[in-house]
Amino acid sequence: MSNSVNIPQFPQAYWRDSVPLPDFPKLNESIKTDVAIVGGGITGITAAYLLTKQGLKVTLIDAGKLLNGVTGHTTAKITAQHGIIYDEFIQHFGEEKASLYYQACMDAKQFIEETIQTHQIDCDYRQEDAYIFTNSDEYVSQLETEKKAYDQLNISGELSNSMPLDIPVKSVLKMDNQAQFHPLKYLNVLVDEAVKNGLEIYEQTTAVDIEYTKHPNILTRDEHRINCNYVIQASHYPFYDGQGFYPTRMYPERSYIIAVKTPEQFPGGMYINAESPTRSVRSANMNGDDLWLIVGENHKTGQGQSTMKHYEALQEYAEKQFGISEFVYRWSAQDLTTMDKLPYIGPVTKNEDNVFVATGYRKWGMTNGTIAAKIISNRILDKDNLYGELFTPSRFQADPAVRKFTRMNADVAKHMIKGKLEYTNDNVKDLKPDDATVTRVNGKRTGVYKDNDHQLYAVDTTCKHLGCEVNWNSGDRTWDCPCHGSRYAYTGEVIEGPANEPLNKVELD
Ligand code: FES
Secondary structure, three states: OOOEOOOOOOOEOHHHHOOOOOOOOOOOOOEEOOEEEEOOOHHHHHHHHHHHHOOOOEEEEOOOOOOOOOHHHOOOEEOOOOOOOHHHHHHHHOHHHHHHHHHHHHHHHHHHHHHHHHOOOOOOOEEEEEEEEEOOHHHHHHHHHHHHHHHHOOOOEEEEOOOOOOOOOOEEEEEEEEEEOOHHHHHHHHHHHHHHOOOEEEOOOOEEEEEOOOOOEEEEOOOOEEEOOEEEEOOOOOOOOOOOOHHHOEEEEEEEEEEEEOOOOOOOOEEEEOOOOOEEEEEEEEOOEEEEEEEEEEEEOOOOOOHHHHHHHHHHHHHHHOOOOEEEEEEEEEEEEEOOOOOEEEEEEOOEEEEEEEEOOOOOHHHHHHHHHHHHHHHHOOOOOOOHHHHOOOOOOOOHHHHHHHHHHHHHHHHHHHHHHOOOOOOHHHOOOOEEEEEEEOOEEEEEEEOOOOOEEEEEOEOOOOOOEOEEEOOOOEEEOOOOOOEEEOOOOEEEOOOOOOOOEOOOO
16 A cells, blocks of 8 residues: 555455455365355355355356456446446437346445345445536537436436536536445455355456356366356356357457545545546545546547556546545456447347356446346346346447447557568567566567566467457556457466466576
8 A cells, every 4th residue: 555645556456455355265176066156256246145145155256366257347337327328328228128127236336335234234335326427518418418318217316516526517417316335345245145155266267268058167277167057157258159259249348446645534425537638536435545546538448558657647636626635546447348338138149048147247346246236146047027128238239329339449459460461670688677568579479477576477478369460558568469359468478368277388598
């Protein structure tokens, strides 16, 4: 933790630093279970909690540590206000489905609230209003249109030109009665409860494929098998695609979070602006003090400027708007957006209805992850769910957004070629400590990182997913793929899929 107003040298999420989590063993044999869950974030843990409560034998595996993925790096807003979205959903899906989306989010919020009450979870849960604000004339009229959508869908809110957070705004759209919490304090208790009910957890256990049958086998990187009746892929990017073509139907984006103390007391509320670059503000309770979380600078993974610049931009914004008395944490997160902005939740393909995916949360994982856990566990328990059809991954909606999406994915092809042709002149000898460069070794594009002890780590920059070239992320010291968002440590180990094999190491002379 930093004790100054300077940017902390290493990324660390407040959530993870403030809750000790138990360790679980690695899977070292083949096993059988009813339900195998891949991915220990909010979706996987909530599903495990729900299914073990009903007496099912559930096994959860995670490629790394529990709660160290997107959930561990979230902003943890429990809200149905997912940007300016309801007018678009009405135009695209119709009023009934737009209303269902809102209801699904509010049901998720209620589920979280009830679960907190049932287990008396002390997780800094707080009811807050959510605000979208703007200083741009273009968005003033969009907020007016969005307010009409709120009225049409009976969403309780208000359009005005002021809000409790004291920054200049032209227009503000409030959504009443949303919430925030400390996600790891909450999920830690769900893990305990599920373990009491028989959940088995294995960490450092990577799923690489599925042998699909009526009783699928998950294959792990260590060549063990998990034989089961149902698989839930709650690992962000599905590691098993089943010809569902998910890489062409989603794109990854990163965003950045800084956690600072300011001379001011936080006035309450959760805020996000309408325009770019994104600026979102909420508070968290850190030992009785307000920790201000300033979020934004979204960009497609592996693309854009030096990632440290994004933290600096947030620091500059926080300094200007609120003043910084202490810079405590910085971290970044990644999430996927689908073609129509609705998550994909349900069977991976129409024909493989016992292998589920839950992905494409568009950075709204607390509600969408809870919705997914409920939809999928209901399906396994043979119970109806009002929202199942809305999120089904096999849906297709012809929409202008699809054209835009196709354009965006076209740049995947561009990146595939560009990285390969790029000529690099960097001389590894000139590399400064804690920096990286891309060079050629025997004609192969090679990424080289030098640590503070001057040790060099060289990797072949060809992504193990579909062969794009990864780029250096200086903020997190990772190699990020611009095509579908795989991320690798500087040693080459996979941090985030869809890739499930490490980058090849390269020998330097
Ligand atoms: Fe798909 Fe890298 S993540 S090619």
